[in-house]
Amino acid sequence: MRLISTRTASSAETDPTNEYRGRAAYRQAEIRAEKYLEELTERVQSGQYAAELTEDFYVWKKGHVSPWPARLFRSYRTPDRQDYERYIQWMNAVGKLDDYLERSVSYLYMRDLGQALDNPTTQSRVRRTASGLKRSLLSGEGMQEGMPVDGFDTAVLYRWGRQEGIEDTVIWMIAKLKRVSENIPEGLSAEQAQRKLMKIIAGVVLHAREDMDEHTPKEERSRRMDEAVRLGYCYGLTYPFVDDLLDSALLSENEKARYSELIRRALLSGTVPKWDEWNQAFGSESGHNLALIRYIHSELGEAFEYIKSRQGGVGGSIFFEQAYVFFEAQDVDRNKQLEEKGYTAKQLYVPVILKSSGSRLIARSVSQMDEESGDQGFEQRTFYYGIYNQLADDFADLFDDLEAEAVTPYTYYWKHRLERPDLRSPFEMYWSVITYLIRDVYGSDPNTREVILDRAINGLKRARQRLGIPRYEELMDLLTSDMPQLNKVIQQMVKKAEDVEFFDKLLRDQMLIEMKKDREDRERFREQLDEIRAEIDAALPISSESPVPFVGDSLIGAANYSLAGDGKRLRPILARLTAEEGYGLDREAIMPMLKSLEYLHTASLIFDDLPSQDNADTRRGRQTLHTRYDGATAELSGLLLIQQGVKEQASLKGFKPERVLELIHYSARKAEELCMGQALDLKSRGMQLDVERLNEICFYKTGVAFEACLVMPAMLAGAPESEIRLLEKFAYHAGIAFQIRDDLLDAEGEALLIGKPSGKDAANGSSTFVSVLGIGGAKRAMWDHYCEASDAVKALPEGLRFLKHLLDVLVHRER
Known part of the structure; x- marks a missing residue:
């Protein structure tokens, strides 16, 4: 099936204003997302995805489901994954660590870097990165290829900076992260804020690293890494101080509306409104939040100006367009009401497609890495890939989102499925996305199929463990009523498949703990x-x-x-x-x-x-x-x-x-x-x-x-x-x-x-x-x-x- 094509183009030639470019970019992205949704929906309605997925599972399970006698006489016992160091050592002792790290790094290259795993250069880099990660994990050094992997250990971070020749930048970053954590108000998680910030910084650093090789002069490498850390921090600030804040109950609905409009104006005009305008917009109603808002204005304003100073030409235009598309999609999605009974599939899924792909598109554009200087397929793969992760996250957060009355495809289906027979299960849509990625985006590449199905089954295994078997099976019955045969195959994999764990999940759990x-x-x-x-x-x-x-x-x-x-x-x-x-x-x-x-x-x-x-x-x-x-x-x-x-x-x-x-x-x-x-x-x-x-x-x-x-x-x-x-x-x-x-x-x-x-x-x-x-x-x-x-x-x-x-x-x- 033909892929939906063309990237969101800059409209600078037709209208010089930032506002026109931003709104035009959003509409173009919407049209593209609608076409993608039509492709996915067609697969669900025809049942095509189920037949394709069953074939893929038949191939995949040969490497993950052992014959029952082999399982019966297995001589080793898996240690508790919360015992981080012992688990890594055990993986190495039983010969599983190499495959574990290679699929983990492959997933990172697909998700964060938008790479195709059938590319020989990507394969070489995956193996090199996995090998470096293995050495560091077994030696306890806490870093691989210059990337911190040991939580928020400031000694590890500083030594990485020294290795890259950017100690001063890392000292600056550590001070900034400390200041952010001190200003996270009650009701928000300082740990999650730090983790998200570090994740974004690492993502931008990865993009910068992948754009260089052994021939890059040391001074140039240090300059790019310095800039990547600062840009990553500046962009990452939007997570605690825009996304999380607007999703929280700390601001009133009026405050949220005014705050959203201030952010929108900044993205469309390219200029952060002065403090007086912020102060006037929030008014006396925000007295208890005023110190927080003032700090956010100062920090976001400084970050915005730094990013702006590093943009130029077409790249700068792309950054502001993508940032606006990302923010607007989030805002549209955030303002849905769970009680509203009339949302269409477009209203439910299009903002999700846009915001889920937007984060990583921005991470690349913020570093001024456009397609002319790199992989021509990055933007296309990233656009289609995002909703895969988002639907997996929304499934994992279903009951928390229901409690918060947040609208996701899952919560909306849960709430209105009986009175809206036209609604299709988002779980079906999730598997439709998976088949589309494997078959149409990645051309049935075996490595890609391996990583995507590993990840999907691992997510369900974790849900089964977290919810308990009775509740999990009840949830599956509800979400899979229109896909009974495929669900039977999936649940067999959930019960029997082995070696589907990922290092980033282990690391995330370990970091949060x-x-x-x-x-x-x-x-x-x-x-x-x-x-x-x-x-x-x-x-x-x-x-x-x-x-x-x-x-x-x-x-x-x-x-x-x-x-x-x-x-x-x-x-x-x-x-x-x-x-x-x-x-x-x-x-x-x-x-x-x-x-x-x-x-x-x-x-x-x-x-x-x-x-x-x-x-x-x-x-x-x-x-x-x-x-x-x-x-x-x-x-x-x-x-x-x-x-x-x-x-x-x-x-x-x-x-x-x-x-x-x-x-x-x-x-x-x-x-x-x-x-x-x-x-x-x-x-x-x-x-x-x-x-x-x-x-x-x-x-x-x-x-x-x-x-x-x-x-x-x-x-x-x-x-x-x-x-x-x-x-x-x-x-x-x-x-x-x-x-x-x-x-x-x-x-x-x-x-x-x-x-x-x-x-x-x-x-x-x-x-x-x-x-x-x-x-x-x-x-x-x-x-x-x-x-x-x-x-x-x-x-x-x-x-x-x-x-x-x-x-x-x-x-x-x-x-």
Whole structure:
């Protein structure tokens, strides 16, 4: 059967206005989708699709349905797929991993890149990518061919960026993704938003990567990858802040209508309306959403302008036309009402065809990759392919969509099938799409048939498991009443077929599980920080038991003044979590150790701030001790705090005496190293230092304190030497990352945020990571140390994994 042809053409020659081009493009796309729908409907009505599909299944099942004796005597048992790493290792051990990855990558090339699997170049790239993915999965590197595959692991992402020569871009992306997740309001999923954003970025990066080869100069490759990441992020923002927001209940119907019109105007005019227009459009009704809308306007506006700046000529026109077609189809689909009884097949399916193909058409056009520079069939295959995935997703989401009263072909059929006998089951339409793709779009290519039928059967297997067999069979009876013979074949495949799993499904499930757990752990960690800080704050004040009350009370009051500042208490908090979470030590028993750490740290700050050293006026958001009192009082208060710290350590009870003595000795050695670090810092003032000397100073000034907070609880618990070495590695790199972040805040931060005047290091003539490396270089160095510290955390026991969240706090903090 002849394929429906011709791409949506630019109308620039007939009318110069963006609005005319956009609306004309939508109408042309509608006509094309209507013709596609007619082809699919004809197949359903004639029964042609069922006969063709039965033939395809007969060929396909030979590689997926084993004779029953073979199934009976199978010697291996499939592990739980949620045990991600074990499942991958098992697949490799039983010889299934190669085929599993090859079909997974083939599917990605079909879906995201619009490639034909019978193309020798595509086949070669699929094998190469699958081979690289296998190596990375088995080695635990977390990346393949430069593409992150391990969820939202910032260390993996940064290392990928470094490999591609775009570290600065990845640092920018990580900061942007963090900011987006912080602005996802209640009612929307931050995990889903991050996952969708990463998926879109990866899709645009894939397009850029596939447009290059080994002959592409390194500088050109880095430039294109940089642009792909930024364009992917900018385009991906539309998912959380346009699609998801308009699908949610956060905005009223009036707000949604006004918001849709603002987005439509931007796409048709090529210009984002100013904030005043947005503010006026939403008005007083949106008071509770105003901060969110303002952030969205700023971020979407910046993203829109970046995409616009990268478009030009015909490519730019195609991007805005396709973006408008995509948005308009979504808006038409979104505004359907489930109670409306009169929707036609065109009204139900045409917007679905347009929006399901639009996302990937835009992903290609946003990178300025048109058909003249690549595969001539990309646009055609992508246009026909999209509805296949959309109908599969709508089937999987049927009951959720019914609860939300969303209109999809499935929910509409479910709701109105009894009173509308003219409605055909969307499940039939789904299989009609599959036969059309296999036979007419891909020319009965065996690899294509394999991947498409694998995917379809896998989706039904997952539904059967998710819904339970009784509910699943009830649903199948309802959806397949007009295709009983074909359904019998399909359900046999669902029950008996093997080796139809896909890596992207496993990865998606794993990502969502990990991201949800990570968010819960991160929130718990932040709550713990606040709770522990409050407990430590309450325990820190030194009681007035001086034999010389007139002088002693004054000196103790000065020490308590320093202790009462708005400190982060990171050191005792870190020690408390290490002791309690990592080693199960009693929180009351370790309180003297926690107090000693804060006493010793506060004493070091008092000395650092003195006129003879840093000459600081403010610390922890208040006057430094020597400016509040005088230099002598500050010096004596610092000495008092040191002795108070030793006294607290000597009062530790419930531990082996030799461990307590070892701890006191260790603490004294670390205090000595801190003094050496400060002396190194003072001696280096006004000198041009290199990174090696900065690292040395930083470790002795900051890193040894982090190390002590980790190692001291481990010593009390009798931890093995190997763990202590890993804790020391973490402390070294985390301490330097912490100091670099301090330097960045000093260079870029605001005094009210960081609690001390910014720019103080520059005023003192101090060499810092920023002065030596520049802001960009300092950020790269910080992330290099982040990665090293992250490696140490991964090698530590599960109870110490909270250190990952501490690491994130250190590099993302604003004070």
